[in-house]
Amino acid sequence: MIFDGLENVCPYENDNFKYSFIEDSIESECVDFRKHVLNDSAFTRNRIWGFGDYVKHILFNQRKTIQNNIDTHLKYSKDCVGSYSKQSFSEQRININPDVFKRISINYLRNIGYINLQKNCEFFRTFYGFRLFAGDGSRFELPNKKLTLKEFGFKENYDKKINVVFSGVVDVLNDFMIDGLIGKRGVGEHTLIHKNIEKCKRLIIPEKSIFIFDRGYNSIELMVRIIEMHSYFVIRLRKDTYIGERESMTSDDEIVEIELDKTRRNQFQNNYFKNKIRFFNSLNLRIVNIKLETGEIETLITNLPQETMSKEQLKEIYKARWGIECTYKTLKQRLQIQNYTAQTEIGIQQDIYSTFLLYNIFCYSRIYLNLIINKNMRKKGKKDYYDVNQSHLISRLKIDLFETILDPSKVKNFINNLIKKCTPAPNKVKKPRQYERKKTTPNRYIQTQYKPTF
Template sequence: MHPPKSIIILDRGYNAMELYAHIMSMNSYFIVRLKDKSYIDDRYEITENDAEIELELTKERLKKFNNKHLKEKYSKEKHLKLRILKITLENGTIEYLLTNILDKNFTIEDFKELYNLRWGIETNYNTLKNRLNIENYTGKRKITIEQDIYSKFIKYNIFQYYKNYFNLLINRVKRQKGIKQEYKVNQAHLIRKLKKYLPIMILNPTKEIIRNYTKKLIDSCTQSPNKGIKNPTTTRNKKKQRKFNINYKPT
């Protein structure tokens, strides 16, 4: 559950009216990047770069609402009143953003800046998906899936804490040696070690155990850090098949 007044940034493929309605029911806001043909009929007559739009709540769209409360609430409405922005990127590409932030004090430039913040989400999700396998579940029951998700988020938070801490240690030593180049801990190596050491530390949470295994982590993960430069020639790994696929139908 997001706190009220949150701004939730969504990538293409998340264009679903039930999701918009759910976020709005939490008294929060969203910014979603649209596919080229998303809601093409609804925005047919819009010619401005920044305009309000009314997305019709048709019976076909309401059929795809799974939440009964939201379905009942929005079946009494005719439209979702939103705002659409046409943004031209530096390379000339046209992007469309849809939002329920109607306040005109937020300009197109503000929305560009806000949406760029999503890059951090992409890199973090890459870790969750490809390193911690958050999309692979050990069962099909709701409680099992929830346990898997929560446990992996706990592991991810612990990983982030150690990653930030080790990056500070690594660069402090480098500065002492007169090296100005930024270095970062090897994330894959850190995750492998956490998978090995965390169960021991959790099942035996004594000061001695925590201290000993934290020292092992420090010794192992700070020896061969990576330079803080992304290699532009790195190719992506092939996508792994999900253990359980989720059928998602945008509205």
Template sequence: MLKSYLTILKNLIKNERETFVLEKNKFTRNHKMSFEDVVYYILGNKGKTIVLEIEDYFNEKFGDDEIPISKQALSERRSFLDWKIFKRTDTDALTDFYSTKSDYLEDFKEYYVLTIDGSPVDLPNAKITREEFGVQLRALKEAESPKARISTLCDVKNDFIIDSTISPMSIGEHTLAQENIEKSSKTIDLKKAIIIFDRLYPSTELYLKLIEKESKFIFRLKKTDYIHEKKYMKTDDEYTDIKLNATRTQSIKNNQLKEKTKEIKSLNLRIVNVKQKQEKLKH
């Protein structure tokens, strides 16, 4: 995987460099720190101070103790680099790996085990992040950081992040999950996947999206989900028709999926009641 990643990155640097330069005519002249240097410097960053990171990079490259660029100059050159070069490399490397090296990947009964989850994250309380994520200064309490929402789709058996996104808190987890599904479908064959969701995710729109992609899925339900349907179950493991009434379809934002509910009227889904073992308290 690492070899494939570095090969793809090298090709992007060589053949598509201009695509990832944010300001025209930057990285065109000979400079002590080239476009390639900036990319590899960022990749090799170990969390030290900027000065030490620069020193380590050039010592490794040239074996020279002299630091040829100041941290101010480095920060300026980094600002001209589009971070999407790393996203593109990740996506292309994963696509290549899942399509050509599938024999090396762990699965469960020939299915990849994927999961989607989201979480709020704190952002630096700076003007640029507040503007980017639509946070009004007056909405923050004293010493409080602005927040964003992240959503990630992972292959849990192979420790790969297939897709991730960060967005304003105003965008809900269901919307981001759909984005994860759509983007990851270009990287991995979702027909060969089982996608697992926590209890906050069950929704008609997500079911329809996953069925559209022909993916298997498991949602953890709350006790209050589908009370009417569960009341008529004769066993703890049955297929049941989930009626697509107005209440269950009114929140669907995808117009194409909403139109589909008018045709199918219901979804035949399997519900499994799992009794959790109660741990005895030790005295």
């Protein structure tokens, strides 16, 4: 359940949830901002907006028309600026490295105590002391504009949906987005997931981390990378992979020798790992067959020892992978991550990566508010678990955060107002249901040429 292991954590202490966590996360990158500027001549003169103003605007704008976003921002301007053109904004934003927004999101996770390489904070969930990280890709649709097509590697007259791969790594027990990357045309999930993991390994405790992947990630190179960093993985196997090794099994849970033949070696893309496996003829990995309620056999491969995780525990670990699908749903539907305010590659990356902060704030707020809600429910004698209304929480964050970040006078009541507005009328957590997956053709989430104006 969502709240297992957190019953003894006190959510009423203000030290657990401060607005300053957000403010400090932004300011720490804006102090020495030159390292995030792509053009040496940019942000060298005194202008109406400085680097910090642009960063805050991109982080918290309402995803309406550019001019509407600017006008809303100017209402809180200290200098009583009457107007600012969208042309000036667009010309300046292309000088900001999109990675600054990922850095701000990581700063926030560090400030709330999530990233602590010395110990795991009791405020955050683990699975028998391990954090569970799911990696997966999702199709992101881009605006069909001439400049966008060119910069993302599409032909000028491309007449189909402009889809590229987004790849992310999510802590599926706490829902935090640890890393995400948007690729160009032709760049697949496997290429991006290796970059994701390389970024993640400095932010986690490798020995206490388990990476979970669906059957599309049956890559020995990926397994070797995770083994090399002293972490663990659980991957679902396709029915047509490792057939010989699986037929040799005499039980449903065995250590199996995976032969590193020429075909498998040639699939390696990274020269470091390709050279490393030259000295090995095989890998000893654990293969587990799990019978589902439907009667289907699900096969997992892992490097977790049998004495560390049982067969039933592996089933629970892989089941947790569904959390990353919920993350993509929230990012796309609730946070409108595909509602872009730009047509350039840099601008689109800024829109996507800036959403990470708001999403992680939402996840932390959800944990905090759920503790308050469920403690109150226990006092009333209710034994069920309850979850804050997610859409209401996100809408309050979008409005209140935007106002608070630009109007410091509202900081004092930010947390109290969030608790007051979001803790009433929570949703009862229902038991998971199983449905047969239906193949559908998704419609566009947002028409990029028409933005909401109110």
